Amino acid sequence: MTSSQQRPPRRLRIGGDLPYFDSRHELRDYVQAFEELGYDHLGFGEHVLPARAPNWPSGISPCEPWHEAFTQAAFVAALTSRIEIVPSVLLPLRPAGIAAKQAAEIDLFSEGRLRLSVSVGWNREEVRALGADPATRGRLLEEQVEVMRLLWTEPHVTYRGKLIEIVDVAVNPRPERPVPVWMGGGDFEGGGVPGPVVLDRMARIADGYKMFGPLMRDVDAGLDVIRRLRALVAEHGRDPEDFGVEARIPLQLLPEDAWIERLETWRRAGATHITLSNRRGAGGANAEIARLTRFRELTDGLW
Known part of the structure; x- marks a missing residue:
């Protein structure tokens, strides 16, 4: 250039x-x-089944009011008209098709305001409790992202990976654009690096x-x-x-x-x-x- x-x-x-x-009224007022x-943008994380692991950082507890990310994204979308909505989703805790469908719906109803941030999750006990293998969750996430992008853009999708297989399926309605997929990473012991x-x-x-x-x-x-x-x-x-x-x-x-x-x-x-x-x-x-x-x-x- x-x-x-x-x-x-x-x-x-x-x-x-x-x-x-703790209060949904405080959430509403803040949003x-x-x-x-x-x-410009409002982000939030999630834990679905937070496990009482010894590596929780000081000052944060599994008993915090953790909301499921896609549900909270819908709540934020309904309260706003302009800001970008940025849920941090522990992607391996849910099937790729479910995540693709939920993201597509939120992006459509919010008129294109979703930016999805995905990660594998640092709490291994939580990952295991929801049916994912902590040892393969990184490889699973890569296939999930590939599958979601196909489902957002193609009328029918067949995909045969090492961990995911789907045959001639579709998300309808599809989002009007591919949803941006950002990634997070790191853990508390490593200082977030x-x-x-x-x-x-x-x-x-x-x-x-x-x-x-x-x-x-x-x-x-x-x-x-x-x-x-x-x-x-x-x-x-x-x-x-x-x-x-x-x-x-x-x-x-x-x-x-x-x-x-x-x-x-x-x-x-x-x-x-x-x-x-x-x-x-x-x-x-x-x-x-x-x-x-x-x-x-x-x-x-x-x-």
Whole structure:
């Protein structure tokens, strides 16, 4: 691409997490305020059958109000009209056909506002309890993504993989576009850094990378992950400029006077999206809405 053909810079998109509120009324108030404040995307994770494993991080419990991701995505879609909806889905916990159908429905009903983030899940006991083999969940996820993309675009699909086989089936109605599929990776013990196999998988088949929460605490490690991932994308013959990167800013942990510096650090590293991480909802919906309002005021004109 010559200098005269260079693309205009992408607008940096700023969004956030949906905190773990116990009350559905707080969830509603937060979601609606979030959109009214002008943010771009709203993300949330899931656990379906959280297991009481010893490796839960400090301050987070399997007893948190975890909602199933597609159900919560439908809830958010019904409350909003503009923001992008970004559920982080533990894909191997459900059949590819079910996930493809649920994603297609949400994308249609939200008028094309779904961005799906998928991962294998760090809680092996939960994976096993829902019928998936922790040892093969990475390979299963790759086949699932391939199958879902076929179901979203083809009138009938036959697929024979090592772990999935479907014959002459269809999703109807199909979404009006292929749903973007981003990927997350990493675990708590490793500080949220994806391993080499996971990084390579993202670079080969994902539309973008969604940073796992623990990595936001270590900026140098996060910058290294982004650098390595963009290099791998290029090695696989893809354009890094077409590959999305969602970094994170821990609003509850970082002082206000460091917010802009952190935003610009991720922007320079090639982030296309930034999520304001505040999943623990300290102080309830009103306190979190006030924090979002303050960030908007301080960064006005930067995104």
